[in-house]
Amino acid sequence: MKTKFKTQRKGAVLMTVVVVSVMMAVIVAAAISLVSHTNTRTNDEYRKKQAYYVASSCVRAFVAETANFTQDATHDDAFISAAIAQLKNIAKKSEIIDVEINKLDVGATTPIRDSQPRWNNAKCTIQVKPIDAECNNLRVISTGTYLGQTKVVVAYLSVTPLRMHTYTPKALEIIGTSGGNPDGIYMNMSVYGATGATDKASHTEDTLYKFLQNQPFLWGNTDINGSMVLQNRSHIKGNPYYAPGIDDTQGCVLNVSRSLIFAANQPQFEPTAVKTKDMDNDPTDPIYGYNYVNVGEAMVMFCNNASIGWTVDAGAGKDEDYCNEHQVDTYTSFFYSGSYDEANTKCPGLLSEVGKNNPDQSEYWDSVRSEGTGQGDGNVFRGNIYTYSGAGYFNGDMVIAADTRVYGDIYCSGDIFLCDNDGWSGHFSCNKIHLTGGHSVYGCNRELLISGETVKTNDLVSGGYLNGTSIEVVTEDNWTTNKRAKRPDFPSTTEDPYYYYPEHMMCSQNTVGTISTISGTIEDIYNGGTELDTSKIKAWNDPSFQNIDPHYFDGLPADVAANRRADYDNNGYPDDAIDTVYTASNGITYAPDYVITDHCYIDTINKKRIMIDMDASPLQNLVVVLKDNGCMTNPCTILVKNSTDPEDPDAKFVYFVSDSGFSSSVEDEYTQTETYHGYDHESFKESSFAFGGRSSTGCQQIIMDFEAFAHSSVMNPPYCEGGSLNPTQNYEGDDHQGYPLKPNNIIFLFAEGCTLHVGSNLLIQASVYMPRANYVSYNKGSSLKVDPYCNDANFDGINVIGNVVCHN
Numbered sequence: 001m002k003t004k005f006k007t008q009r010k011g012a013v014l015m016t017v018v019v020v021s022v023m024m025a026v027i028v029a030a031a032i033s034l035v036s037h038t039n040t041r042t043n044d045e046y047r048k049k050q051a052y053y054v055a056s057s058c059v060r061a062f063v064a065e066t067a068n069f070t071q072d073a074t075h076d077d078a079f080i081s082a083a084i085a086q087l088k089n090i091a092k093k094s095e096i097i098d099v100e101i102n103k104l105d106v107g108a109t110t111p112i113r114d115s116q117p118r119w120n121n122a123k124c125t126i127q128v129k130p131i132d133a134e135c136n137n138l139r140v141i142s143t144g145t146y147l148g149q150t151k152v153v154v155a156y157l158s159v160t161p162l163r164m165h166t167y168t169p170k171a172l173e174i175i176g177t178s179g180g181n182p183d184g185i186y187m188n189m190s191v192y193g194a195t196g197a198t199d200k201a202s203h204t205e206d207t208l209y210k211f212l213q214n215q216p217f218l219w220g221n222t223d224i225n226g227s228m229v230l231q232n233r234s235h236i237k238g239n240p241y242y243a244p245g246i247d248d249t250q251g252c253v254l255n256v257s258r259s260l261i262f263a264a265n266q267p268q269f270e271p272t273a274v275k276t277k278d279m280d281n282d283p284t285d286p287i288y289g290y291n292y293v294n295v296g297e298a299m300v301m302f303c304n305n306a307s308i309g310w311t312v313d314a315g316a317g318k319d320e321d322y323c324n325e326h327q328v329d330t331y332t333s334f335f336y337s338g339s340y341d342e343a344n345t346k347c348p349g350l351l352s353e354v355g356k357n358n359p360d361q362s363e364y365w366d367s368v369r370s371e372g373t374g375q376g377d378g379n380v381f382r383g384n385i386y387t388y389s390g391a392g393y394f395n396g397d398m399v400i401a402a403d404t405r406v407y408g409d410i411y412c413s414g415d416i417f418l419c420d421n422d423g424w425s426g427h428f429s430c431n432k433i434h435l436t437g438g439h440s441v442y443g444c445n446r447e448l449l450i451s452g453e454t455v456k457t458n459d460l461v462s463g464g465y466l467n468g469t470s471i472e473v474v475t476e477d478n479w480t481t482n483k484r485a486k487r488p489d490f491p492s493t494t495e496d497p498y499y500y501y502p503e504h505m506m507c508s509q510n511t512v513g514t515i516s517t518i519s520g521t522i523e524d525i526y527n528g529g530t531e532l533d534t535s536k537i538k539a540w541n542d543p544s545f546q547n548i549d550p551h552y553f554d555g556l557p558a559d560v561a562a563n564r565r566a567d568y569d570n571n572g573y574p575d576d577a578i579d580t581v582y583t584a585s586n587g588i589t590y591a592p593d594y595v596i597t598d599h600c601y602i603d604t605i606n607k608k609r610i611m612i613d614m615d616a617s618p619l620q621n622l623v624v625v626l627k628d629n630g631c632m633t634n635p636c637t638i639l640v641k642n643s644t645d646p647e648d649p650d651a652k653f654v655y656f657v658s659d660s661g662f663s664s665s666v667e668d669e670y671t672q673t674e675t676y677h678g679y680d681h682e683s684f685k686e687s688s689f690a691f692g693g694r695s696s697t698g699c700q701q702i703i704m705d706f707e708a709f710a711h712s713s714v715m716n717p718p719y720c721e722g723g724s725l726n727p728t729q730n731y732e733g734d735d736h737q738g739y740p741l742k743p744n745n746i747i748f749l750f751a752e753g754c755t756l757h758v759g760s761n762l763l764i765q766a767s768v769y770m771p772r773a774n775y776v777s778y779n780k781g782s783s784l785k786v787d788p789y790c791n792d793a794n795f796d797g798i799n800v801i802g803n804v805v806c807h808n
Helices: 012-066 077-093 117-121 200-204 320-324 350-354 361-369 464-468 502-507 519-526 558-571 706-710
Strands: 096-098 122-130 137-146 149-158 190-197 208-211 217-224 227-231 235-237 253-256 260-264 268-270 292-295 298-301 329-332 334-337 379-382 385-387 398-400 404-407 409-412 416-418 432-435 473-475 594-596 600-606 609-613 621-633 636-641 653-658 688-691 701-705 746-749 755-758 762-765 767-770 774-777 804-806
Touching: 012 077, 012 122, 012 137, 012 149, 077 122, 077 137, 292 298, 298 329, 329 334, 334 385, 502 519, 502 653, 502 746, 502 767, 519 621, 600 636, 636 706, 701 706, 767 774, 774 804
Parallel strands: 190 217, 208 227, 217 235, 217 253, 227 260, 235 268, 253 292, 260 298, 292 329, 298 334, 329 385, 334 398, 379 404, 385 409, 398 416, 409 432, 432 473, 594 609, 600 621, 609 636, 621 653, 621 688, 636 701, 653 746, 688 755, 701 762, 746 767, 755 774, 767 804
Antiparallel strands: 096 122, 122 137, 137 149
16 A cells, blocks of 8 residues: 655644644643642642641640650759649640630740731641540640641650660579579569679570479560560560659560470469550550560460460459450460471471570470470460561461450461361450561471471361451551561570679779779788688677677676676567667667677578667778678677668678689779670689578578668567568559669679578568579568558568679
């Protein structure tokens, strides 16, 4: 076919001109419209920006006026309390308030509308709304309007002190790699406050902390480096002494840097803090960092009938609404629920992979299993489960091979393997499954290949099995951006608390002024060795410490006075022989046998009452050496009278130290990159001391602050009974009474390899710092009323009021 070109025909040029003319007209019209639209759009954007300036200026002024102040001469406690109460009342009303714009921010008296006429077109409203029922967290909504355009600016306020997620010492900071006894398990473990095993080496050396005996109770937050195994109805509970601004460890939180194994017999995770299924709180936010289990590698459920979060059965009569309000979320990199015996079938490699650095995997996992390991049946989760893809084996998968019920959602970054689905097709349930893209749910065992891929068969996503258990599978690529899905940090892997050890505090020359030491005293009484120089330090029963009226023996021959003195020393003094009687603020009196005001050593004490009177002592630091193989037997009381505040520069302290010797090899070599100071480990001797003997028997023995003792319930006749102690300081709004405990000035320092035996019915009010020494406890300690939950049946014995930092 021949193509003909007609461009040379008549009219072709004219037609081109016409077309061009029409196009020009269209372009011109479009340009005019664009300019008009641009002008309007520019004007709108200007008005929006002005509206934003109005809203932001007003909200800044409101916050500065109502909340932006610090405690000083003008803003005292009463002022701040009144301001907070006023702010809460405004929030409860949630009224929309018109803002009168009449002054400049700089404080000038000229009305804005006169100096800046454009503000005549501006309006603003402020509304304060509560985030929680208690009105402790508030939202300030500022709405600015300018010539028809509106912008909203929101500020968030907290009227309670923020809970700081910085490192704080735990009640058992280094719990010990051997479990504290030859079997490598912890017995009668009950810790109120916070528990930690944060030695960094534990994370890389397959350290396993075993809580297997006699129903351990851990109250408050727990941080573990390494792996942890729980059984025998182990309880993890919220801190009963939580009070905002007083004790900021709300709980429950369990961080385990490696793997967490629930071995058998109904472990229970029971929070008291409210967390409902509807709350969308970010657990990394200091305000909402509670009610969660966070596991770095594998969470393994060998046990039967575990309760994660409050359940109806575990709630001791609590109703369903209560249980739904106390949820616990679980974060892990791998999840297994099933029996120990079938673990290597359902997910081969799990056990050896968790113990990947241990040369004898069988021995390692036999120690995990222990006797009575369950089958993984009947475990209940109230809260969500989140799995995150980690390294190697721990890729975010879930393997469920036993009866498991989740009263919450599952958010899985890997695949889910429902093993033996035909045999127990109705025994797994959850509200909803959220999967990331490319993953699915399978009805088979999970096998990980060397390549890192998993063997996947029998895809169940669209099968009736899932519908039969009311599980909805939702693929969501971005669920990890949700607030509640943010994985908490592992504080146990980011901190090393030990820059100094007791050896440094006792012996360091402190050449750069970085630490406070008692080295001068220790060096003097040891003469630079390991043998105590008793010519330089008195015994606790030195005659100069005896609390006898100086005129009591007047008129007696010297030998008779000496015999009387020895007789009274063995059998106690008559009332009229006592010289000084101490009276506490509540009127309780205490008549000691000895008043100690200087350094001394204790070899053996039997049936004696001792007062260490720091108010009468010229010393700032008084040292009591606990001699090697010494002991305190039968009823004894050592009280400390010290009115100084430990926070003051001139505070006085009493140090109970192990009989370890003095070494000049302790050098002050700390730099920003050093983990801790060094010292010659061989230059100290390994000593031991026993309060109450080296067995489970013994009478009541007490080492306490005098005022705390006088206000407590541990006093026996001839003292009248005291009341309760209150570690929350009777904070405002507390319903529970009791004597407000203060930070005390009593410190125990035990050097490397030493042993402190704590017998039954012993009570020590002190900070016991012995990170490389052994703490051996028998039974549960002394009965003591402690508010706010002094009537808790589980709280029937206390060994230490304070911190215990020990190795084993």
